[in-house]
Amino acid sequence: MRTVRFHIAVALVLLIPVVVAAQPKVGDALIRNGTLLTVTKGTLENTDLLIRDGKIAAIGRNLTAPEGCRIIDATGLFVMPGIIDAHSHIALEAINEMSSPVTPEIRMRDALNPLDIAIYRALAGGVTTIQTLHGSANAIGGQSVVMKLRYGTVDPSELVLEGAPRGIKFALGENPTRVHGAGHNIVPRTRMGVEFVIRSALMEAREYRKQWDEYNEQKKKRGFRGAPPRYDDRLEVLAEVLRGNITIHCHCYRADEIVMILNVCRDFGIKKLVLQHANEGFKVAPEIADFGAMASVFSDAWAYKFEVYYSTAYNAAILTRNGVVTSINSDDPGVIRRLYHEASKTLKYGGLSREEALALITINPAKQLGIDSRVGSLEVGKDGDVAIFREHPLSIYTVPVMTLVDGIVRFDRENDPDDMRIYVDPEERFDQSGFSMPESFHDCLGAAAATFNQLFENR
Amino acid sequence: MSNRLALLVTALLWLSATMGVAQVPKGSYGPVALVGATAYTVTQDTIENCTVVLRDGKIEAIGANVSVPGDARVIDCKGRRVYPGFIDGGTRLGLSEIGSDPRTHDYNEVGNIVPQMRALTAVNPNSALIPVTRVNGVTTVLSAPTGGLFSGTAALINLYGYTPEQMYAGFEGVVLNFPSTSRGGSNDKRKSEEIAKAATKAMKKLDDVWQKAVEYDKLDSALGESKPDYYPELIALQPVLRGTMPLIVEVDDAGDILRALEWVREKEIRKVIFAGVREGWRVADKIAEAGIPVITGKVLTLPGRAYDRYDRSYANPAIMNKAGVTVALRTNEANNVRNLPYNAGVAAAYGLGKEEALRAITIVPAQIFGVADKLGSLEAGKDATLFVCDGDPLEPATNILHLFIKGWDVPLVSRQTLLYDEFLHREPGLQKP
Numbered sequence: 001m002r003t004v005r006f007h008i009a010v011a012l013v014l015l016i017p018v019v020v021a022a023q024p025k026v027g028d029a030l031i032r033n034g035t036l037l038t039v040t041k042g043t044l045e046n047t048d049l050l051i052r053d054g055k056i057a058a059i060g061r062n063l064t065a066p067e068g069c070r071i072i073d074a075t076g077l078f079v080m081p082g083i084i085d086a087h088s089h090i091a092l093e094a095i096n097e098m099s100s101p102v103t104p105e106i107r108m109r110d111a112l113n114p115l116d117i118a119i120y121r122a123l124a125g126g127v128t129t130i131q132t133l134h135g136s137a138n139a140i141g142g143q144s145v146v147m148k149l150r151y152g153t154v155d156p157s158e159l160v161l162e163g164a165p166r167g168i169k170f171a172l173g174e175n176p177t178r179v180h181g182a183g184h185n186i187v188p189r190t191r192m193g194v195e196f197v198i199r200s201a202l203m204e205a206r207e208y209r210k211q212w213d214e215y216n217e218q219k220k221k222r223g224f225r226g227a228p229p230r231y232d233d234r235l236e237v238l239a240e241v242l243r244g245n246i247t248i249h250c251h252c253y254r255a256d257e258i259v260m261i262l263n264v265c266r267d268f269g270i271k272k273l274v275l276q277h278a279n280e281g282f283k284v285a286p287e288i289a290d291f292g293a294m295a296s297v298f299s300d301a302w303a304y305k306f307e308v309y310y311s312t313a314y315n316a317a318i319l320t321r322n323g324v325v326t327s328i329n330s331d332d333p334g335v336i337r338r339l340y341h342e343a344s345k346t347l348k349y350g351g352l353s354r355e356e357a358l359a360l361i362t363i364n365p366a367k368q369l370g371i372d373s374r375v376g377s378l379e380v381g382k383d384g385d386v387a388i389f390r391e392h393p394l395s396i397y398t399v400p401v402m403t404l405v406d407g408i409v410r411f412d413r414e415n416d417p418d419d420m421r422i423y424v425d426p427e428e429r430f431d432q433s434g435f436s437m438p439e440s441f442h443d444c445l446g447a448a449a450a451t452f453n454q455l456f457e458n459r
Numbered sequence: 460m461s462n463r464l465a466l467l468v469t470a471l472l473w474l475s476a477t478m479g480v481a482q483v484p485k486g487s488y489g490p491v492a493l494v495g496a497t498a499y500t501v502t503q504d505t506i507e508n509c510t511v512v513l514r515d516g517k518i519e520a521i522g523a524n525v526s527v528p529g530d531a532r533v534i535d536c537k538g539r540r541v542y543p544g545f546i547d548g549g550t551r552l553g554l555s556e557i558g559s560d561p562r563t564h565d566y567n568e569v570g571n572i573v574p575q576m577r578a579l580t581a582v583n584p585n586s587a588l589i590p591v592t593r594v595n596g597v598t599t600v601l602s603a604p605t606g607g608l609f610s611g612t613a614a615l616i617n618l619y620g621y622t623p624e625q626m627y628a629g630f631e632g633v634v635l636n637f638p639s640t641s642r643g644g645s646n647d648k649r650k651s652e653e654i655a656k657a658a659t660k661a662m663k664k665l666d667d668v669w670q671k672a673v674e675y676d677k678l679d680s681a682l683g684e685s686k687p688d689y690y691p692e693l694i695a696l697q698p699v700l701r702g703t704m705p706l707i708v709e710v711d712d713a714g715d716i717l718r719a720l721e722w723v724r725e726k727e728i729r730k731v732i733f734a735g736v737r738e739g740w741r742v743a744d745k746i747a748e749a750g751i752p753v754i755t756g757k758v759l760t761l762p763g764r765a766y767d768r769y770d771r772s773y774a775n776p777a778i779m780n781k782a783g784v785t786v787a788l789r790t791n792e793a794n795n796v797r798n799l800p801y802n803a804g805v806a807a808a809y810g811l812g813k814e815e816a817l818r819a820i821t822i823v824p825a826q827i828f829g830v831a832d833k834l835g836s837l838e839a840g841k842d843a844t845l846f847v848c849d850g851d852p853l854e855p856a857t858n859i860l861h862l863f864i865k866g867w868d869v870p871l872v873s874r875q876t877l878l879y880d881e882f883l884h885r886e887p888g889l890q891k892p
Contacts, residue, residue, distance in 0.1 A: 117765045124769040282882045286889040302875075303588060303794035304558035314879035321883060334761045337769070341801065347856040350879065396804030396854050397813070419766040 024150060024158060026054025027407035030065040031386065034074030037393070039081055039355065039362045040377040049079060051384030054406035059380055070409070072402065078392055080358065081377050082128025082385030082403065083339050086296040086365040087249070087276050087329035089132060090118035090336065091159065096135035097142060101180045101188060102201045104168055104237040106142030108134055112156035115423045118333040119151045119159075123411040125337030126387030126400040129161060129366075129375055133276075134169040136251040137179040139188060139197040141169035143237065144249060146369050148385070148405050154422065165370035168241060169276075170198065171251035172261060174307050195260050202268050205238030212239070247272040247370065249296075253307040255283035262291045274368045276329070278319075279311035285322035294325040294368045299342035300349070316360060317350020327365035344394040354394055483590050483877075486619060486867040490514045492527040493847060493861075496536035501543055501821045502836035511541055513843035516866035521839055534861060536847055542817075543836050544598025544844040544864065545852075546615075546824040547799045548754035549734055549789030552592060553582035553602050553616065553626075558794065567606035572668050574633045575695035576611035578602045579623045588794055590873035593618040595797035596846045596859050599628050599834060601754075601789070601824075603707070603734075608665060610634040612695065613707060615828050617844065619864040630828035632705045632732065633696065637719045638662045641712035641763070662718075669726060672696040702729035707754075709734050711763065713741035720749050732827055734789070737763050740775045743782035752785035752827045757792065758802040770809055776819060777810030787824035788816075804853035816853065842866075 029051045036044040036059065048063040049056065065071050089095050093111040097103045112132075122130065128149055134142035146164035153159065172194050181189025188194040211229040218224050240246045248265070252258050252275055265273050273293040275281055279302065281288055281295045288295060300313035312318075319326040328343050330336035339361045346352040346360065366376025375383050384407035391398035403411040491513040498509035498521060510525040511518060519528075527533060556563035565581040582602055592600070598618055604611030615630035616623070638661035640654060649657070675693040679686065698704035706728055710719045716738065723731045733739075736755045739746055746753060755776055762771040780786045788803055790796050799820055807816035825835025833842045843866040850857035862869050 121761070121769045282878070283885070285882070286885060290889055300795060300798070303556065306557050306560055309557055309587075310874070310878070312875035312878040314875060314883075318879065318883050334759070337761075338759065338805075341805070341855070344855040348858060349875075350883075391808075394856065396801055397808040399808050416768070418768045420769070421766055424766075 024054070024148070024162070024406055025408060027384070027404075027409075028052050028066060028069040029072060029384065029404060029407050029409070030063060030069050031072045031074050031079055031388070032063075034077050034079035034388065036378055037078060037080040037358060038378040039358050040379060042355075049378060049386065051386070051404070051407035054384050054408075056378065056380050056382050056384055059378065072388070072409075074388055076390075077401065078389040078398075079378070080126070080387050080389065080393055081362045081382075082375065082387050082405065083126045083361045084327075084365040084369070084376060085122070085127055085130040085330050085336050085339060085361075086274070086327050086368050087133060087331045088122075088130040088333075088336055089135065089331070090122065090130070090333050091116040091132055091147065096137040096179075098137045098179055098183075101138050101176060101186070101197050102140045102234070103134075103138050103142055104140050104201075104241075105233040106134060108132055108142055108145045109156070109160065112145060112147070112159060114151075114153050114156050114159055115421070117421055118336070119149050120411070120420045121333065122336045123149050123151055123403045123405075124400060124413075124416075126340060126389065126393070126403055127336055128385040128387065128403060128405045128410075129369075129371070130336070131167060131249070131365075131369055133167070133249060136169070136171035136175040138169075139171060139176045139180075139194050140201055140238070141171055143168050143246070146371065149403075149410060150405055150408075151410055152422070161371065161374075166240070166246040167249050167274075167369070168237065168246050169251065170248050170261070172257040173251075173253050174305060175251065191254075191257055191260070194257070195264065198261070199264055199267075201238060202242065202264070202270075205235045205242055206268065208232060208235040209239040209242055241270060242268060244270070244272055247274060247368075249274045249276050251276045253277055253279045253311070255280040258284050259287055262287060262293065265293075266291065277308075277331070279308045279315060281324070282312065282315045282318035285319050285324055288319070289323040294327075294364075295319050296327045296329045296365065296368055298331070299328050299345045313345060313349040316346050317352050320346075320352060320356060320360075321350070325364050325367050326360060327368055328360045329365070340389070340393040340398065340400075341396065344396070347394060354392075357394055483872045483874075484870040486864075486869045488516075488867050490519075490528060490531040491843075491863070491866075491868065492531040492533045493536045493541055494527060494533055496539045496541045496847060498541045498837050499543075499817070500837040501818060502838060509541065511837065511845070513863060513866050516843055518837065518839050518841050518843050518845075521837055534847070539847050539849060539860060540852070541837060541845055541847050542596070542852055543821045543834065543841075544846060544862070545596050545799055545803075545820045546787075546828075546834060547597055547600040547789050547796050547820070548787040548824045548827070549603055549613075549756065549791050550600045550796045551602065551605070551793040552588060552600050552618075552796050553584070553586050554578060554604065555793040556583070556586055556588065566604045566610075568604065568611060571607040571664070572609045572692050573604075573607060573611055574609040575691040576604055577614065577631070578604050578611060579614035579616070579627060579631065582614065582616055582623050582626065584621050584623070584626060587874050588796070589618050591794075591875055592796045593862060593864070593869060594859060594871045594873050594876065595800060596848065596852050596862065597796055597799050598844045598846070598862065598864050600796060601630075601632075601828070603634055605634070605709075606636070608636055608638070608661060609668070609692065609696070610636060610709075615830065617864050619867050619869050628828075629830045629833065632707045632828075633699050634707045634709060634734075635665075637708050637710040637715055637722070638665060639710075639712060639715055641715065665722075668692075668696075672700055676700045699728065699730070705730035705732050707732045707734050711735045711737040713738040716742050717745060720745055720751070723751070724749065735791070736779070737772065737775065739784065740771060740778035743779045743784055746779065747783035752787070752823075753779060754787045754789050754824065754827065755779065756789040756802055757798075758788060758806045759798065773805050773809035776806040776816075777812075780811055780815055780819075785823060785827065786811075786815075786819055787827055788819045800853045801855060807853065813851075813853070 050058040133144040144167040147159040302311040363376035366372035388402040493511040498506040512520040554566040568576040603613035615628040616626040620626035640658040803816040822835035825831040847861040
């Protein structure tokens, strides 16, 4: 008996390092006397919020701090759930794998860059969780990563939000047709081609899935001697999409192509669909709501390309009023710093309530990423991801002052040195500035922009 | 058959003529009295329970004790606020319609030295972007060419009118892209040495052109009636040399700013405006010392360097202002110039203060452009270019309720509001009967 116990104890001790490595660092904090914008449970004045071991342990008045717990005085400040961006390309070494219009096997997880200063700058805008996606060059792109902004680590795997559902990028319209049709002279060159490419890939995946399902069924039978079907990483991922285990995040703009992707998904029994950008989503809001798709949109970006010329800043409000779960995203390392401001524009464009506006950057993107049981609102049991603001976050005069991820303060305006880089390139000339393009260009184009230009110049 | 064909052709012509046109209701003109508002004059005290009388395109009277003329249309503004129209100190509005489509770009002419290219000749009064902009309280913008060394001549325009002449707001300035030693964004893969070499070459070119312009001007003055040979680019620089037109110097990098200060001092250029100035905060004292006014922005952007504190771009206007620099703001955009008030609001939050932020998009740019006798504040005799709103206009929650440009009551309708009206509750909805 004793030896059995001993063996168990040894086994447990051996297991500990493994378990610890997989756990993110968590912290304790008591945020005192703030105005809590819970998003799901209304506004609570002069209320404390206690985080223990990275989770919200209590919300109420006169909470006592456990031994050694960090105490944050939020008197006169606004406390809201950490902001969630459902569409970003920060913290990536590469964005577009443009070698084929169909690349579901590509994983952004393999290109994560925990050193990206954009992570810290997003934290300084109250953001705690993002989905960082493959670009929009391919009709079917790569798999995205849902990550927490645990800035300070050099280990990419520490950023990944454990247990978040998988997501994949699809893209319609000008980008895939420009890259592959105009650029490589292959299908798709038109929106007809985009539909065909997606439909073909899904049909192939359906056949592949059928073969595997049959094999797995046969395998159970006694005396079965057949060989397994060929394993195909590309089709395996799409089969998971068909099984409902991977959510499609589909870059789209025009109403016609939105209806197209709804129809394709319906034909293949795919239900998990989030429309990304969907600038003309408002034109087919009843259809989107009927399908049960969700939409992650810009606040007011438009006219940067032809397919967004007939869009409107009222998009988020129209979608919301038509019953579509809507979020506002950044798609940009600058805009991600001001998602609270982007959300505030819906007070003007369409007259959403303050609660509805805040939901656009918290609980709604959490729903779209399938992580709303963990993040997106201030509720006991949820993750200790909190953003603290001077002034109401929907006021233009607000300033984010502190951001906590899993109860750990990752941004503190009071304690914010000039240079927050983790790593410095020894080759870098110190005084060499890098001014970005004059107009905010959304992307999805990302690193591909230069290549696009080249394609056109060489044509 | 031919009748049908004619009908078809007519229909097609009508379609092509109406496509792309900002289909918004007409403005109206006539005496108006705004009664009972709180007037934020910018240059004078704020006036409670104020009456503002607009007539013949001007503010005829403003004050708490002004009587309402019998012929004026009265707009009840109790609980409302009145502000002078916002001025964006640098945009491509009217010169660019669709960001990725070069066919709609009229801001970057071929050539390195093209100061004679005038923005005013290419401004599209019917751009769909214009109504979208003005419904947020922006009434006046500098529309500027970009690219090359001397990009062209920028023009200040009011956002109402059907010809460039109707829109012109009384200012033009030559744009100089000061040779840059900084990287042109993350897609600029040049080596540091290549960038430095290109900057040195551009600097030499700039000095050469300037020397030619000086000589040409001397020759021109000496020759009198018998003109020298026709050099349009040198002629376009003459007003700058003579100090009758400002030179707008686009410059961002701190080192470039110092070089530009040295250059304009050395060339004894009398009227200079610095534009962009993203790293003004690094050398604010030097800019203040030179007494050169700055149009900076956009504010809502990233710092230029990875090692910079995250909020430098937000705090840049405040840091320069505190050092004594005259600071106006710009969006440097075409399609979202409507966000000018939010650029000002964020600058306010990061140290500029509400009052100074408001000045930076009203009276300060008006003064920089030499049009403060007409624009930038609510004063009797100035242009009736103003708006009525239901709160602080730098706050996104605030709605603009009435807007006047030179006395024209401009309907607050844009393609974006029309789409909202059409699609909020679309008919037919999901089912088509």
